[in-house]
Amino acid sequence: MRLTRSRTRAIGLLLAVLVGLGAVGLRPAWANPPQHAQRHLRVATYNLYLGADLTPLFSAASPQELVQRAGQIYSNVVKTDFPSRAEAIARLLAANPPDVAGLQEVSLWETGPISGPLSPSYDFLELLLAALARHGLTYQPVATNVNFASDPTPISTTTAARLTDRDVIIARTDLPSSRLKVSRPESHNFSATLVIPSAIPGLSFRVPRGWSAVDVKLRGKSVRFANTHLEAFSTTVRNQQARELAAALAGSADPVVLAGDLNSQPDDTAGAYGTFAAAGYVDAWVVVHGPEGGFTAGQTELLDNVPSKLDHRIDYVLYQPRGVEAVAAEVFGEELEDRTPTGLWPSDHAGVVATLHLAHP
Numbered sequence: 001m002r003l004t005r006s007r008t009r010a011i012g013l014l015l016a017v018l019v020g021l022g023a024v025g026l027r028p029a030w031a032n033p034p035q036h037a038q039r040h041l042r043v044a045t046y047n048l049y050l051g052a053d054l055t056p057l058f059s060a061a062s063p064q065e066l067v068q069r070a071g072q073i074y075s076n077v078v079k080t081d082f083p084s085r086a087e088a089i090a091r092l093l094a095a096n097p098p099d100v101a102g103l104q105e106v107s108l109w110e111t112g113p114i115s116g117p118l119s120p121s122y123d124f125l126e127l128l129l130a131a132l133a134r135h136g137l138t139y140q141p142v143a144t145n146v147n148f149a150s151d152p153t154p155i156s157t158t159t160a161a162r163l164t165d166r167d168v169i170i171a172r173t174d175l176p177s178s179r180l181k182v183s184r185p186e187s188h189n190f191s192a193t194l195v196i197p198s199a200i201p202g203l204s205f206r207v208p209r210g211w212s213a214v215d216v217k218l219r220g221k222s223v224r225f226a227n228t229h230l231e232a233f234s235t236t237v238r239n240q241q242a243r244e245l246a247a248a249l250a251g252s253a254d255p256v257v258l259a260g261d262l263n264s265q266p267d268d269t270a271g272a273y274g275t276f277a278a279a280g281y282v283d284a285w286v287v288v289h290g291p292e293g294g295f296t297a298g299q300t301e302l303l304d305n306v307p308s309k310l311d312h313r314i315d316y317v318l319y320q321p322r323g324v325e326a327v328a329a330e331v332f333g334e335e336l337e338d339r340t341p342t343g344l345w346p347s348d349h350a351g352v353v354a355t356l357h358l359a360h361p
Contacts, residue, residue, distance in 0.1 A: 039358045040327070041218045043225065044098035045259035045315050046089065046351035048124055050107040050165060051077035053301045055233075061199045071155040077109060080303050081344060082122050088339065088346040090131035092332045096353050097137055099180055100171045100216055102227030102259030103128075106144075108164040114154055118162055125168055138174040143185035143212035147229070167260075169212050169227045180218055187212040188248070192240035194231050207231070211245050215254065221358040223324060224252040228260040230272055238263055242272035246279045255322040256281075257356065261315050261349065266291060273316075281318040284326035284354035294331055299348040306343075310334055310350055317352055323359035330354075 052073045060066040093101070106125050112118035120126075125141060132139050145167050152160040171182045189210040196205040211228035226249055231238040242262070249256045258281060264272035266283070277283075285294040296315040299305060317329065332338070334350040 039219050039221055041356045041358055042098045043257055043259060043317055044101040044351055044353040045317055047104040047261045047315060047347060047349040048106055049347040050105045051080045051082060058196050058205060067154045070153045074155045074161050082124055083127055084340040085346050086127040086131040090135050092338060094135035094137055098353055100225050103168045104229035104261045106166040106168045110162045111159055114160045118152060139170040140173050141168050142171045142182045143169040143187055143214050145187040145210035145212045147209045148207050167227055167229050169214055182214050182216055184215040190241045190244055192237045194234045194237045218358055222254045224254045224256045226256060226258045230262050232263045239271050242275040246275050255320040255324045257319045259317050263314050265312055265314060276318050280320050282321050284317040284329045287326040288329040296350045299345045303344040308334060315349055315352055317354040325357045326354050327357045328355035
């Protein structure tokens, strides 16, 4: 959690005392920075929230009801106002800028006339990158996996909409390559894919998901950084995806850092979380804070709930502790002051940012 003003003042007093000790030759040994203290990689994960709950589509009983429900979903996307949320998210990231971040539900919403060309109405990636730039931070996408892309669906008698769901790894480009270098991107869809039947004859909903990875080199030390969003609506499919991803990453010569929304809580020892724990990954939040707290999911569909409803943890920075150690971890986007000027939470999730110390090669 972020520091309160009172804690900040207390830390300031403590630092003043330490400076005074140093001035008279009594500087404690732990105040001397280790030789490689600057080899700290800051990574984040954030599910941006696509803007509405899609599940009402799955139970529509007729084409007419499907149009009505699709129209309500798009109306909720407008209400949850990603341009304003992008500004809030950028402000949060600017307070503790990650070197690389794994983003989920990086939606592209397009609208246009029925049977006509569609054009972007909300491109979450472009909106967020522009907001970050306004905060003085230059990021670019370095790996993207496209999950599901809907067919154009009528949302009224005249207008159709299409949703493309993406997971994206972004990396800072305002740092010299001698400090941070990103290379070898790869992106894949999982073999395990959920198919949701519909009450409408001949209609079903196929929900592909996937993962991406890049090499990240920080001052001569490399890790493989991966990003994913595992299936939310089927335990069986989610667990298959977790095993598939763990196997795909097992061959990495460099230690792996995995960011993402696993849709699996820490007590899910037989599920996705347990799969990665069994594969040797540790949880940055737990390493730094222990198992309590760190909730990241639970806000309402329209993001206007007060108080916060975050009550469980499914978003993680996991890593293989082969020369990698978490030295800080923070949840962000969970406090009332993080909301937009109109009182919307930045997402239905909170994000996690972790600082990882990379040992000398």
